[in-house]
Amino acid sequence: MxxxxxxxxxxxxxxxxxxxxxxxxxLLFEEILKLDQQKREIQAKADELRKKKNDIAxxxxxxKDNKDKVETLKKEGTDVNSKLAExxxxxxxxxxxxxxxxxxxxxxxxxxxxxxxxxTKNKEISKWGNPRIENWVKPHWETGxxxxxxxxxxxxxxxxxxxxxxxxxGAKLERALMNFMLDNAATKGYKEIFPPILxxxxxxxxxxxxxxxxxxxxxxxxxxxYLAPTAEVPLTNLHRDEVIPLEQLPVKYCxxxxxxxxxxxxxxxxxxxxxxxHQFNKIELVKITSVETSDKEHEELTKDAEEILQKLELPxxxxxxxxxxxxxxxxxxxxxxxxxxxxxxxxxxxxxxxFGSFQARRTNIKYxxxxxxxxxxxxxxxxxxxxxxxxxxxxxxxxxTEKGTVLVPKxxxxxxxxxxxxS
RNA sequence: GGAGAGGUGGCUGAGUGGUCGAAAGCGGCAUCCUGCUAAGAUGUUGUAGGGUCAAAAGCUCUACCGAGGGUUCGAAUCCCUCCCUCUCCGCCA
Numbered sequence: 001m002x003x004x005x006x007x008x009x010x011x012x013x014x015x016x017x018x019x020x021x022x023x024x025x026x027l028l029f030e031e032i033l034k035l036d037q038q039k040r041e042i043q044a045k046a047d048e049l050r051k052k053k054n055d056i057a058x059x060x061x062x063x064k065d066n067k068d069k070v071e072t073l074k075k076e077g078t079d080v081n082s083k084l085a086e087x088x089x090x091x092x093x094x095x096x097x098x099x100x101x102x103x104x105x106x107x108x109x110x111x112x113x114x115x116x117x118x119x120t121k122n123k124e125i126s127k128w129g130n131p132r133i134e135n136w137v138k139p140h141w142e143t144g145x146x147x148x149x150x151x152x153x154x155x156x157x158x159x160x161x162x163x164x165x166x167x168x169x170g171a172k173l174e175r176a177l178m179n180f181m182l183d184n185a186a187t188k189g190y191k192e193i194f195p196p197i198l199x200x201x202x203x204x205x206x207x208x209x210x211x212x213x214x215x216x217x218x219x220x221x222x223x224x225x226y227l228a229p230t231a232e233v234p235l236t237n238l239h240r241d242e243v244i245p246l247e248q249l250p251v252k253y254c255x256x257x258x259x260x261x262x263x264x265x266x267x268x269x270x271x272x273x274x275x276x277x278h279q280f281n282k283i284e285l286v287k288i289t290s291v292e293t294s295d296k297e298h299e300e301l302t303k304d305a306e307e308i309l310q311k312l313e314l315p316x317x318x319x320x321x322x323x324x325x326x327x328x329x330x331x332x333x334x335x336x337x338x339x340x341x342x343x344x345x346x347x348x349x350x351x352x353x354x355f356g357s358f359q360a361r362r363t364n365i366k367y368x369x370x371x372x373x374x375x376x377x378x379x380x381x382x383x384x385x386x387x388x389x390x391x392x393x394x395x396x397x398x399x400x401t402e403k404g405t406v407l408v409p410k411x412x413x414x415x416x417x418x419x420x421x422x423s
Numbered sequence: 424g425g426a427g428a429g430g431u432g433g434c435u436g437a438g439u440g441g442u443c444g445a446a447a448g449c450g451g452c453a454u455c456c457u458g459c460u461a462a463g464a465u466g467u468u469g470u471a472g473g474g475u476c477a478a479a480a481g482c483u484c485u486a487c488c489g490a491g492g493g494u495u496c497g498a499a500u501c502c503c504u505c506c507c508u509c510u511c512c513g514c515c516a
Contacts, residue, residue, distance in 0.1 A: 005472095043473060047485045054485090057497035061441035070496085077496030243433085372452070375470095 001102060001361045004036055017108045020115055020323045028104060035098040042091045049084040056080065103211050107358040109323055110332040116322035123322065125334065128306070129315030132398060137341040140396035141273035144170065146404055147422055150274065161271075162263065162278045169422045173395070173408075174281060176415035177388045178256050181283040181308055185385060188304050190254035190285055195234035197257055198225040203237040206363035208329030208355075218260050218278075227260035231284035232382045239288060240363040243375045249367060250297050251288040254385065256281065274389045275347065281388040287381040290367060291357070294379035298354040302334045305350045305385040312409045314394050315339040317346050331356040336386075338394045349390045352383030 007014055011033060018025040056077045063069045114123045144150030149170025155163040166174050182192060201224050204210040209217065209229060218227040228234055235253045244251065259282050263269075270276035285304060289297045302318070309316045321333045330353035337346035357377035360366070366375035399407040405423040408416060 040473065043485080047473065050485060053496080057495095058442065060496055064441085074496045081496080 001358065002105060002108075003361070004098075004102065008033060008036060014108065018105070021106055021109065021326075022324070025105070028101065032098065032101050032105065035094060035101060039091070039094040039098050042087060042094060046084065046087045046091045049080055049087060053077065053080050053084060100211070103205070103362075106328045107208075107331045107356060109326060109330075110354075112320070113326060113332055114320060114322045117324040119322070119325045121322040122319040122325055122335070125318040125320055127315075127317040128310060129313065129339070131315045131339040131346075132341050133344065134341060136402060137397055137400050138404070139273060139342040140340075140393040143396045143400055143404060143406060144274075147406065149173070149422065159278070162276065164274050164277060169416075169419075170392070172416055173392055173412070173422070174388060176412045177391055178281060178283065179415050180311075180412055181385060181388070182254060182256055184308060184311065185254035185283065185285060185304070188252075190252045190304075193231075193235060193238070193253050193255040195228075195231060195238070195255055195257065197228050197234075199228045199233050199237070200224050201226070203233050203240070206240055207233050207236050207359050208327075208362065209233065212328060215264055216262050218262060228257060229261045230259050230282065230384075231255040231257040232286060235284060235286040236288075236359055236365075236380055236382065237363060239365045241365075243366045243368065244288065244378065246290070246367055246369065249288065249290050249378070250293060251286075253286045254283060255286075256283050258282075274393050277389060280390075283385045283388065285352075285383050285385040288365065289379045289381060290369065291376070291379055292369075294354060294356070294381060297379075298332065298352065298381045301381055301383050301385075302336075302352040305336055305352055305383050308386050308391075309336065309338060309349070311411045312391070312395070314391070314398055316349070327351070327353060329353070329355050329358050331358065334383075338390065339398065340394060341397045341400075347390065347394075349394065350384040350386045353381065355380045355382075 002014075007029075011029070015026050015029055018029055056073050060070055060073050060077070063073070114121060116122070138146075141150060141152070145152070147169070149166060149168055151165040151167055155165045158165070186192060198220065201210060204217070204226050209226075217229050219225065220227075234257070235255055238253070239251070258279055260279055263276055263278060266276060274280075285301055287297050287301055306316070306318065316336050316338045319335045319337065321327075321330075321335055326333045333351060333353040335348050336350040336352070338349040339345075340347050356379055359380045360377035363380075365378050365380070367378050368375050395409060396406055399409060401407060401421075403423075405421050407421050408419050413420060
C-alpha cells in the first residue's frame with residue numbers, strides 16, 4: 001500500500017517505476033488517481049454537509065426554550081440528513097473502491113534492481129562452493145525412496161499429492177536441520193518465536209498476501225483463518241498497530257513453522273520429489289528496522305542465510321531478482337539457489353527481501369526516529385533461513401555416495417547422535 | 424458449551440442524550456527555577472483524511488470513545504448484531 005498523497009504529488013515517478021514491473025500497472029495506477037480525485041471531491045461535499053448538520057444540532061441545543069425555532073431547525077436538520085445520506089453512500093462506495101484498487105498496487109522497486117521481464121534477467125551476484133558434476137548422482141527422490149526415508153504413496157493416501165511422509169532418518173534429518181538452523185539464528189541475535197500457524201485476514205493483508213493472491217492459500221471453512229504460507233505473516237504481524245521504541249530496533253525474530261501453499265499455478269512443476277510440497281517446514285528470519293539501517297540489515301540477513309548453506313557445505317549462488325521476477329511486496333530481493341547435481345542446476349532455497357515501508361503501511365508499524373518526531377513507518381525485511389525440505393533434498397544429492405548412501409554433513413552429526421551416514 | 428462483568432486518549436480512570444476529542448492523575452515534551460541530584464512552577468501534549476499554501480509552519484473542516492448497523496435535529500452515553508478481554512462452572516490435550 002502506498003501513500004496516496006505521495007502518489008498524486010509525483011505520478012510520473014510511480015508510473016515509470018510501476019511500468020518496469022508490468023506495463024499494465026500504469027492503467028491501474030491511473031484508475032487509482034482518478035478514484036482518489038473523485039473521492040476527495042465527494043468527501044469535501046460530505047464534510048460540508050456534516051458541518052451543517054453539526055451546526056444545526058448545536059443551535060438546537062442552545063435554543064431549547066424557543067419551541068418554534070427548534071421545530072424549524074429540526075426540519076432543516078432532517079433535510080440536511082437526507083441529502084447527506086445520499087452523498088455518504090457515494091463517498092463510502094468510492095472509498096472502498098479506492099482502497100481495494102490501491103491494495104493491488106505492488107511495491108516500488110529499488111534503483112539497484114535490474115530491469116527484465118522474467119527470471120532469465122536476474123543478476124548473479126556471487127557463487128559459493130564447487131558444484132559437483134557427476135552423472136551418476138541420482139535425484140533426491142530416488143535416493144530417498146531407496147533409503148526408506150521418503151514415502152510418497154502413503155503421503156498421498158493420508159492427504160493428497162504433494163504431501164510426503166518422512167520416516168526414520170528422514171524425519172530425524174528434518175528435525176536436525178530445524179534445530180541447527182534455529183540455533184544458528186540464535187547466535188546472530190534472532191529471538192526465537194513459536195507463533196500461531198493459523199492467521200487471520202488482517203494479518204494476511206498486512207504482509208501483502210491478500211487480496212491479490214487469495215487462492216494460493218488454504219483457508220478454514222466458516223472461519224476467517226488461513227494456514228500461514230510462511231512465518232513471515234505471523235512474525236511481521238506481531239507488531240501490527242504498534243509504535244516500537246527506537247532502542248528496540250532492529251527487532252530480529254526467527255521461527256520454525258510448517259508452511260502451507262496450494263501451488264495452484266504450478267500444476268506440472270516439480271511433480272516428483274519434495275521440492276514443491278503443499279506442506280513444508282521452514283525457518284524464517286524477520287527484521288523490523290529503522291529507515292536508515294534497513295539496507296544494511298537486509299544485506300546482513302542475507303548473509304545470515306548464506307552462512308547456513310556454507311556451514312552445511314552446500315554450493316549455492318546468490319542472485320538479485322529483476323523487476324519482472326521480484327515479489328509483490330518487495331522493493332529488493334536476493335534469492336539463494338542451492339546446487340542440485342541431478343538436475344545440473346541451481347534451485348531456489350531462500351528468498352531474502354526488503355519491503356521498505358510497504359508492509360509497515362499495511363500493518364501500521366511505526367517508530368520514532370527521535371523522541372520529538374512524529375512516528376513514521378518502519379522497514380520490514382525477511383528471508384528464509386532456510387527452507388528445510390529443499391535443504392534435505394539438496395543434502396541427499398550433494399552428499400550422495402556412489403553406493404547410494406548419504407553422508408551426514410558435519411554440522412548435523414551432533415544433532416543425530418554422531419551419525420555419519422544414512423544407509 | 425453455560426452464567427456473569429467489562430472494552431474510553433501512551434497508561435490509570437471519570438463521564439448515562441446537547442458547547443465532550445472527551446475531566447482528573449500519571450507519563451512525554453518545552454521553558455523557568457533551585458549550587459549538582461531529587462523536588463518544584465508554567466505551558467504543551469492523540470490518530471487519520473480533506474481544504475488553504477510553491478512548500479513547510481500556521482489556520483481551518485471532517486471522522487474516530489472495541490467493530491458494524493439503528494433511533495434522534497443531536498450518541499462515548501439509548502437499541503441491535505458481531506468481535507475481544509476478565510471471573511466462575513463444565514469439558515478437554
